[in-house]
Amino acid sequence: xxxxxxxxxxxxxxLQTLLAEAKRVQALFKSELIIIHVGSHTDKEDAFMxxxxxxxxxxxxxxxxxxxxxxxxxxxxxxxxxxxxxLVAGALKKEDFINYYLGSIARKIxxxxxxxxxxxxxxxxxxxxxxxxxxYAENSPYSIQAIKAGTYIGKTQHSxxxxxxxxxxxxxxxxxxxxxxxxxxxxxIRRNLVNEEILIVENILKKMDISGLKVNIKVISGKSGFELxxxxxxxxxxxxxxxxxxxKMGIFDRVFPHDLEYVFADLPCDLLIVNPKxxxx
Numbered sequence: 001x002x003x004x005x006x007x008x009x010x011x012x013x014x015l016q017t018l019l020a021e022a023k024r025v026q027a028l029f030k031s032e033l034i035i036i037h038v039g040s041h042t043d044k045e046d047a048f049m050x051x052x053x054x055x056x057x058x059x060x061x062x063x064x065x066x067x068x069x070x071x072x073x074x075x076x077x078x079x080x081x082x083x084x085x086x087l088v089a090g091a092l093k094k095e096d097f098i099n100y101y102l103g104s105i106a107r108k109i110x111x112x113x114x115x116x117x118x119x120x121x122x123x124x125x126x127x128x129x130x131x132x133x134x135x136y137a138e139n140s141p142y143s144i145q146a147i148k149a150g151t152y153i154g155k156t157q158h159s160x161x162x163x164x165x166x167x168x169x170x171x172x173x174x175x176x177x178x179x180x181x182x183x184x185x186x187x188x189i190r191r192n193l194v195n196e197e198i199l200i201v202e203n204i205l206k207k208m209d210i211s212g213l214k215v216n217i218k219v220i221s222g223k224s225g226f227e228l229x230x231x232x233x234x235x236x237x238x239x240x241x242x243x244x245x246x247x248k249m250g251i252f253d254r255v256f257p258h259d260l261e262y263v264f265a266d267l268p269c270d271l272l273i274v275n276p277k278x279x280x281x
Contacts, residue, residue, distance in 0.1 A: 001029055001085075001148075001149060001152055002029040002085040002086035003029075003085055004031060004032045004034070004082065004083060004085050004086075005022070005026060005029065005031045005032070005084065005085060005086040005087070006034040006078065006079060006082065006087050007019075007021075007033070007034075007035055007036070007087070007088040007089070008036045008037075008038075008087065008089045008109075009035060009036070009037055010037070010038075011037075011045070011048065014123055016052065016055065016056060016125065017125055018088075018090050018120070018123050019035075019053065019055075019056035019058060020056055020124065020125045021088065021120055021124070022056075022058070025088055026061075028156060028157075031085070031086070032061060033058070033061060033062045034062070034064075034084065035049075035053075035058075035062060035063070035064045036065050036074075036075055036078050037049065037064070037065070037066055038067045038071040038074045038075060039068070040068070041066040041068070065078055071105050072108035072109055072112075075087070075089075075109060076108075076109065076113060076114075079113060079114065080114055084115045085115055085116060086115060086117070087109065087113055087116070087117050088117075089109060089117065090120050090121075091106060091120060091121045091267055091271075106119065107264060110264060110273060113275065114275065116149075116273060116274050116275050117271075117272070117273045118270070118273075119267065119271040119272075120270050121267050121269060121270055121271075129158065130153060130159050130239040130270075131160045131161070132161045132163075132235055132236055132237045132238055132239075133150055133153065133159050133161070133162045133163070133237060133238070133239045133241065134162075134163045134165060134228075134231065134232050134235065134237040134239070134240045134241070135151075135162065135163070135165065135240075136165050136240065136241070136242040137164050137165065137166055137201060137243075138165070138166055138167045140244055140245055141244075142243030142274050142275060142276060143243040144204055144243075145243060145274050145276050146241050146242055146243040146274040147164065147201075147204055147205070147208070147241075148208060149241055149274050150162065150239075150241040150272075151205075151208055151209075151210050153239070153241070153272075155211075155212060155213060159213065160214065161214050161216065161235070162213050162214065162215050162216070163218050163237070164201050164205075164216070164217050165220060165231060166197040166200065166217065166218070167197070167219070167220055168190075168193050168197060168220070168221040194219045197217075197219045201217045218231065228240075228263060229266060229268050232268035232269055233268050237268065237269045238269050238270060239269055239270045239271075239272060240263065240268065240269055240270070240271050241272045241274065242263075242271070242272070243273075243274050244274060244275035
């Protein structure tokens, strides 16, 4: 699924935890691993890098790339040049130690990366498989690929619960409440809208191997990004999988925050954005 992964690291206190996560992701997808460091490169730093790689038991099938310049631009350039399938990076923590937020570098990567991105909120030395996952199957040309990636991870890590979230189209709800219908008729319309969304997901899942997975299809309405983040919090999800948004945003998207900005601003859990590599990219 992800044949070539990269992890962007800095010489921070979280270096060892990120390397441990990189090793586990490499094993999960049986991938080639590339480590990207943007900063000065001296003999002392080279020795420090090697010492940390040995400590993390990453000594084989790994390539280290040193870059200088703007971190986000250099990381994205390496991903493009090396034809990376999945970039792994760490999110930052707010000072109140409750919520998370993405710094400017991470936001640029999430918005502009041509590959998939896995953003980790709490990288750990110990293995911590995803137990409760949420897949957002909406508003992306890659929502089916997101379901494929999520179900693969769920099966491989023996997840206890996998929620697939769809959204009722607001125009459908608006039409139902603006018309002169009885309460029973409105209830029936809403029920049909929900069933239509569930049927779409069921038809997608028929083409996939989900044996052994406990799948729940959830239909939400309202501000989808906001409701999605709330649903992740309510279900205590540890991984949210979404398809990459359409890059060709219109003026409406530039004036109003894109749905995923709610998620970016306050990460409820680890985040995997699926953006399949372009065949000719």
